Amino acid sequence: MWAVVIEAPGRAVVKDVPEPEPGPDEVVVEVAMAGLCGTDLHLFEGGLPYPYPVIPGHEVVGTVVEVGSDVSGIEVGDRVALDPNIPCGECYFCRRMRFNHCLNWQGVGITRPGGFAWRVAVPSRVIYPIGDMPFEKAVFAEPLACVLYGVERAQPRIGDRVLLFGAGPIGLLLLQALKRAGAASVVVADVRRERLESAERLGADRTVPAGQEETLREGFGYDLVVEATGVPEVAGRCPDFAMPGGKVLFFGVCPEGATVPVRPFQIYRRDITILGSFALNWSLGQALEMLSVGAVQVEPLISHRFPLERFLEALALVREDREPRLKVLIQP
Ligand SMILES: [Zn+2]
Numbered sequence: 504m505w506a507v508v509i510e511a512p513g514r515a516v517v518k519d520v521p522e523p524e525p526g527p528d529e530v531v532v533e534v535a536m537a538g539l540c541g542t543d544l545h546l547f548e549g550g551l552p553y554p555y556p557v558i559p560g561h562e563v564v565g566t567v568v569e570v571g572s573d574v575s576g577i578e579v580g581d582r583v584a585l586d587p588n589i590p591c592g593e594c595y596f597c598r599r600m601r602f603n604h605c606l607n608w609q610g611v612g613i614t615r616p617g618g619f620a621w622r623v624a625v626p627s628r629v630i631y632p633i634g635d636m637p638f639e640k641a642v643f644a645e646p647l648a649c650v651l652y653g654v655e656r657a658q659p660r661i662g663d664r665v666l667l668f669g670a671g672p673i674g675l676l677l678l679q680a681l682k683r684a685g686a687a688s689v690v691v692a693d694v695r696r697e698r699l700e701s702a703e704r705l706g707a708d709r710t711v712p713a714g715q716e717e718t719l720r721e722g723f724g725y726d727l728v729v730e731a732t733g734v735p736e737v738a739g740r741c742p743d744f745a746m747p748g749g750k751v752l753f754f755g756v757c758p759e760g761a762t763v764p765v766r767p768f769q770i771y772r773r774d775i776t777i778l779g780s781f782a783l784n785w786s787l788g789q790a791l792e793m794l795s796v797g798a799v800q801v802e803p804l805i806s807h808r809f810p811l812e813r814f815l816e817a818l819a820l821v822r823e824d825r826e827p828r829l830k831v832l833i834q835p
Pocket residue numbers: 539540541542561562645646
């Protein structure tokens with residue numbers, strides 16, 4: 504079968520590889536499509552501490568074509584989404600329900616072969632049947648699950664004033680989830696005009712382009728400030744916009760070694776809470792629930808589709824970040 508293989512940092516090829524065989528507790532999914540995201544870029548650039556070669560692709564949907572001998576409840580022909588995170592269930596953190604920090608964590612498309620391929624084998628316990636939900640919707644289950652976990656971490660209160668930095672695919676999911684979670688208003692700031700237009704269409708109460716951030720200081724500030732750009736300079740300014748008693752959620756992925764200045768007096772004097780949110784923690788079912796009823800719109804987030812053999816073009820589009828872009832899907 505054909506698959507994208509990152510052979511080493513900076514070197515990706517599309518090539519013929521052996522088809523996966525299901526282990527006793529695994530199923531093989533014929534991939535319908537898979538979303539390309541920043542994690543794939545980090546993997547390509549060598550920013551993640553996992554061994555190569557690897558077949559990337561962790562936002563995967565498709566149809567079950569083979570079922571291992573010990574699998575029950577999933578059948579050939581089932582249309583499914585999958586949670587790429589495979590926790591061990593036994594380690595220090597798994598026993599504290601912090602499965603996203605599992606010490607023996609395996610990731611589909613990260614530590615084991617992923618979905619930028621014709622087929623992928625995964626343990627049945629991370630498979631979620633999607634019924635007749637269109638694949639274009641279900642392919643957002645994984646990024647939305649990360650977003651819902653972040654919203655759970657931030658625990659917005661009904662009526663909150665929220666400020667969101669970043670209106671990429673993740674920011675636009677956060678916007679919608681935060682409104683569903685009870686935010687009275689969500690103000691969205693981004694450097695790209697077309698992304699702010701998307702935010703307006705998806706329910707932003709106000710949008711603020713680059714250079715006008717000072718207007719965000721009007722009033723007392725925000726109950727919750729969400730950072731979804733991954734730009735350290737932006738992250739460093741988030742506490743300034745939180746009102747006394749407010750929270751800051753760092754959701755965007757900053758470079759690992761990045762530092763930002765923090766004024767401890769400001770955090771102390773104004774009762775600021777700073778939160779992180781890493782990946783997801785069994786929130787994929789909730790994400791599918793939201794998608795199935797249309798609580799979150801995802802069709803407007805799809806900007807490009809590439810066949811598998813043009814993966815390198817898709818990667819270049821995301822890396823160079825030149826033309827207007829939101830979510831890029833790869834279709835075998
Ligand atoms: Zn992702």
